[in-house]
Amino acid sequence: xxNNKLYERAIKEAKQTSSKDVPVGxxxxxxxxxxxxxxxxxxxxxDVTGHAEIIxxxxxxxxxxxxxxxxxxxxxxxxxxxxxxxxIISSGIDKLYFGSYNTQCGAFGTVMDLRKTANxxxxxxxxxxxxxxxxILNKFFEKxxxx
Numbered sequence: 001x002x003n004n005k006l007y008e009r010a011i012k013e014a015k016q017t018s019s020k021d022v023p024v025g026x027x028x029x030x031x032x033x034x035x036x037x038x039x040x041x042x043x044x045x046x047d048v049t050g051h052a053e054i055i056x057x058x059x060x061x062x063x064x065x066x067x068x069x070x071x072x073x074x075x076x077x078x079x080x081x082x083x084x085x086x087x088i089i090s091s092g093i094d095k096l097y098f099g100s101y102n103t104q105c106g107a108f109g110t111v112m113d114l115r116k117t118a119n120x121x122x123x124x125x126x127x128x129x130x131x132x133x134x135x136i137l138n139k140f141f142e143k144x145x146x147x
Contacts, residue, residue, distance in 0.1 A: 006034060007097065007129050010075040013039040013052065014136050019143075020044060023136050026052035026076040028060045028069070028093070035072070036060035052076060053084040057091055068092045077133040079106035079126060085114045088122065095123045099133030 006029050013025025020043035027037040038055035042048065053076055061067050073095040080088060080098065085107035088096060096108065107114045108124045115122055 006032075007075045007099075009034050009037055010077050010099075011129065011132055011136070013037050014077045014133070017041075018044045021050075022078075023140050024052045024076065024078045026056040026074060028056050029073045029075065030060075030069075030071055035063060049083070051081070051084050053080055054087055057087055057093075061091070070094065073097065075128070077129075077136065078102055079108055079110055081105045082107040082112070082114060086118075089114060089118045089120045093122065095125070097125045097128045099127070099129050100137055101126055101130075 006027060009027040010025040013027065014023045017023040017039040021040040024040045027034050029035065036056045036059040038052045038059060040050065040052050041055060042050035044050065053074065057069065060069060060072065069091040072093050074088060074093050075097045077099045079100065079102035081102065082105060098108070101110045103110055105111055109126065
């Protein structure tokens with residue numbers, strides 16, 4: 001299920017997130033090759049849409065010259081929120097692999113499942129490298145609590 005080597009790129013992206021942003025990383029793959037990757041930049045860019053998934057989707061759409069990302073897979077370190085979930089569904093990505101479950105606003109099964117609303121055929125697999133992803137997030141939130 002998924003390719004853990006490719007998933008390492010999403011983890012690497014999460015670790016590159018600025019200290020102000022929640023460390024989430026994303027990689028988009030087509031034909032076994034990484035064609036786009038990003039990390040959260042919401043605070044860094046002062047942009048509410050600055051989530052790793054949205055930035056990576058925009059990047060890949062530019063590279064491919066198309067808004068439909070059929071034949072692509074997304075690897076992300078945290079279950080996407082509703083905004084990102086809708087963008088993933090709308091872009092036509094075939095498969096989504098995520099690490100940590102998002103208990104606050106996970107939109108692919110934890111809190112809700114937007115695939116049902118859209119009648120989407122997107123395949124979703126959660127818990128990939130979950131311990132590594134949880135550790136990155138936990139370290140960030142511990143640092144914030146210590147303030």
